[in-house]
Amino acid sequence: MLPRGRPRAMGAAVLLLLLLLVVGFFLFGRDPDYGLGTTATLDEDPYRSRNLSASSPQLLLPPKCEVMLHVAIVCAGYNSSREIITLTKSLLFYRKNPLHLHLITDAVARNILETLFRTWMVPAVVVSFYDAEELKAGRTLRSCSARPTFFFLSAPLVSWIPNKHYSGLYGLMKLVLPSILPPSLARVIVLDTDVTFSSDIVELWALFDHFSDKQVVGLVENQSDWYLGNLWKNHRPWPALGRGFNTGVILLWLDRLQQTGWEQMWKVTAKRELLTLMATSLADQDIFNAVIKEHPHLVHPLPCVWNVQLSDHTRAERCYLEAADLKVIHWNSPKKLRVKNKHAEFFRNLHLTFLGYDGKLLRRELFGCPNQFPPGAEQLQQALTQLDEEEPCFEFRQQQLTVHRVHITFLPHQPPPPQPHDVTLVAQLSMDRLQMLEALCRHWPGPMSLALYLTDEEAQQFLHFVETSPVLSMRKDVAYHVVYRDGPLYPVNQLRNVALAQALTPYVFLSDIDFLPAYSLYDYLRASIEQLELDSRRKTALVVPAFETLHYRFSFPNSKAELLTLLDAGSLHTFRYHEWPQGHSSTDYSRWREAQAPYSVQWSADYEPYVVVPRDCPRYDPRFVGFGWNKVAHIIELDAQEYEFLVLPEAFSIHLPHAPSLDISRFRSSPTYRNCLQALKEEFHQDLSRRYGSAALKYLTALQQARSRA
């Protein structure tokens, strides 16, 4: 039953493995974290050698760890990137073998998924990326010398195929996988992004052993009547064997496909059919079916449970009512989760299980599988286990070491067009501040980059919140970056750094979520940057004076004059005037009242103004978690790097009232918490002295004075 020539292929695989290692470096050299975990042992497959009879109904599973399972998925855009994560969670939940994901993506999905997988740090998972846009356009990658030829053997043009399916051209990309994936890869499971696993994928992989010599493609029969035709007048589907096959789940025997001349075969069929049918309706699926109709010996039919299709007019019920097990659910209706199905609730629940599943729980190792840790994970694990649980600041130490999963641009986003004076508002929040977003959008018409600290479940609530808000769903210039919760302390500065790193304009306004900027602030800041002839090399921090109101309902001032009236009437105060005046005293509010032009101010102890700075400004110090001193340290860093603080005479923003956060409550009630914060401050100053030498002396002096006063 084994394909002839296997030993030779195995030898070639070893050689290719070495090549891949070298080439991987060039391909992804800029980002050393392109893949996770161990080196991929491409298709070293002991299971294959056990010579199982394909006629045996018995399913022998390969031993754990020893087989690397390969999965290819085409994924483009923001929404598919969210889908693929849910699919991946369901895969990881049940799997007991190492996985190699081959992701064919556009630039958007690649950006999102590279960050996600790098920060997810799942052991025994390797991820490789392939550029879908180049494939779509059909540039022959042989000519692109920076990329290895054998990664993209004769990548064909798919954009010549007219297609009416909602998946667009990306759907067609499954046809060219045999040419895209490394030739060393003998077999691969191809999945649509809209499937959910409810079993171990190794059971699906084991079905390769049921293939006869001639079979190259494993598919589940289509569960709708589409290919039978006559669904409506002039309904003319592509030709198919019986009710045809569905391509949401495919077992592809790649090396055999190459041998049978697959590329030529599907092109000939597609071109011929397109003469009469004009376009594909169901993308790649039409072409797969037309080829199979002509060459039925190529297909190995799979049990229906491996692709239970929940489209509107489905016969899926026949499948799952008889089966004890559902293996893979396929949401192959454009309505997705809202599909009408008698048992929709059941299937939704399976899907929601992984939608809300805490992804960090999947960072579990596979026992007995060697060398499975992604780069850095093992060292991190060691550092974490070396912490002393009895030490009073243990929670702080643990939180600082935590690597949070990060899903950048969680929702569709249109990056702002490049403009030399543009400013992005940068802030972070958790679930309890969602209700600020609409007001913020009304006050700031420009781009925003917001980090949200959420559980996986909350991320779904957030999605619903945005989708049902007319104000928020309209705004495509707000980028939301989800940082997944892990640990008891709010990692405020890590969140700020994520939002800051994703800002795309030359300048950023470093704000907080409880502040509403003056309606005119966005325009005013851009005008000021232009007038002051700032450029991003000049180290200037424009100060936006901060005020606060204590009233729930409050009529926001339309001008500086109105603001001053409210201030004099006692309806407004300068920010934290009663509790923490040193935080903003350097801004010099009395000078600001009269000022007509920007004026320069000097740093003083505990200064923490809200500032506009070039995007490449210093990052926030991530050691400050929870409440306290997180902005102060950043302003010190700016001052140490000789940024000039320039207060803008017409700029202001106003803090709205809210209940104290859990962290501030703990700060107030726990002496340990306050002691730990003090320890962090001292460590920060030691680092500062190390980096800036005697120039950092003034900060230390200020700290010591504060301590002697306390």
Next chain:
Amino acid sequence: MLPRGRPRAMGAAVLLLLLLLVVGFFLFGRDPDYGLGTTATLDEDPYRSRNLSASSPQLLLPPKCEVMLHVAIVCAGYNSSREIITLTKSLLFYRKNPLHLHLITDAVARNILETLFRTWMVPAVVVSFYDAEELKAGRTLRSCSARPTFFFLSAPLVSWIPNKHYSGLYGLMKLVLPSILPPSLARVIVLDTDVTFSSDIVELWALFDHFSDKQVVGLVENQSDWYLGNLWKNHRPWPALGRGFNTGVILLWLDRLQQTGWEQMWKVTAKRELLTLMATSLADQDIFNAVIKEHPHLVHPLPCVWNVQLSDHTRAERCYLEAADLKVIHWNSPKKLRVKNKHAEFFRNLHLTFLGYDGKLLRRELFGCPNQFPPGAEQLQQALTQLDEEEPCFEFRQQQLTVHRVHITFLPHQPPPPQPHDVTLVAQLSMDRLQMLEALCRHWPGPMSLALYLTDEEAQQFLHFVETSPVLSMRKDVAYHVVYRDGPLYPVNQLRNVALAQALTPYVFLSDIDFLPAYSLYDYLRASIEQLELDSRRKTALVVPAFETLHYRFSFPNSKAELLTLLDAGSLHTFRYHEWPQGHSSTDYSRWREAQAPYSVQWSADYEPYVVVPRDCPRYDPRFVGFGWNKVAHIIELDAQEYEFLVLPEAFSIHLPHAPSLDISRFRSSPTYRNCLQALKEEFHQDLSRRYGSAALKYLTALQQARSRA
């Protein structure tokens, strides 16, 4: 391999089934929802008749739906009740067959778990309760005529056995299960509460078929060296075969146990060993092992993966490093999740999966299994599917129909001693108000009943929050009831009703979480109730006047005099004076300033004071979900039932500032939301007219006047 006499046993089972139905009614007649789902088809087991050879290594699983799997668990107290829920979630997640849970509980666990399972509404799950306290005391239940004798055949005394294990006497109860469980029940799986499943329990059930004729107990070998002895000087364990067996997971062949004279057997052995050993160290496990040492033919050893024991000095690693699958994890160390184990992180993640798993997702049916819905569930499902998703108030309708899972007394609780004038503070909150709890505890030294609206994950965060707060962990008179989140609108009145139903004192103070009562309020209320000679039959609502501050940090007044000073200084206001004066105008604050004695006030439109009423007061109307009118409707109900409103001259409570809730933000920004609320009001008034006739006219008039003003 089949036990002889099976056909007779089957006939008996059918007869017993009928008897059980009748008897179940008597046993649980007071609470018709004692069990969930379909009628239990006790042990009708088609799988059993398939005559599998026990020597066959092949595991044939019974067809889905056809076998009812029986599981017995001993559970006592608050903490075990939380544990058993996590265990149950893991069971339900993987199961594909109907389940019958036999829970041997104390009164505390029964109270919690009956509510939980009734509101959980999982299809194809039956729950039966057995009274552990009676068993422990050893009362012979034959004499208790209200209970069926065959449910408690010769329930033996276990309290005579001296036991040093942390599980206390409850651990020993596993020995008497053959006498407790219905004789119709041939086989049962017995589980400790501290196990987590990571596979389908039907695979464990299938191992009964590997038993030889003589074997009656299936057990996994112990994975510690305990029974080998000599762990320390004078370490003398009970006798055991080799390293002995662990009793965290037991397959019990009940009818065979009865036949072999199990009861006599273990008692003889236990009494003999106790002559020299004085007490059991590991509860039932010591006795099981001593019996097996004497009668080794009784035990069927199970594969180690079915009870991977994570105690401190465990050999479990040998088991799971070799196995591809872990089936059941057993946290059998007193340290539980904090056990030191090289792979602790892995196991913790498996456990946390179900700790944080959204239990409502387990409300999924088993396909092809007939008649599996718990009482009411099918009708509810129909009502939900009949809602029109396009209707503007769909979300409101859906939220009103939602049955939330309820976990009463989530944390250990000491009910207050019965006192005729005692008052419980009743309130509800979600995660964003946790930080109010400590302050509330300082202001209210009396009993509280609080409903918390949380996800399963948040419930764990809440647990951690209470455990790490010195103020909260001290207070055992605060009962926390978790209502699990489901749906987009805050079910405020359903939450209030849960908290109200669990209040145990004759009076309740119906408050809100953002209010802090005067320090003296608890004492003052009790004194007032006594002085006014109220009794719970007199319909009086004592009004506690409400104030508000807009300041984060605020020095709480120690007396009415201090409060009046703050009020005059403008640091305090009467509650919602600016936004919603009609809510409290009837309280008549100017009269209150001068009042020396309680005074009576009349209802007026939109009145919503905070009141102290007898515990049996009318419930809140659950149709009001989200923001608006939820308290107003309750006060109307009190007025319609002719409660007298009596303002207390020295009582007050003060509202602290917080950001507007999501619901109030939606109310303000969405005309649809406001229209839906208006529709709810009108329906409420129609019901009111129906119930109170012309007496309800004044409320309708007030509503119409308000509408004409709007």
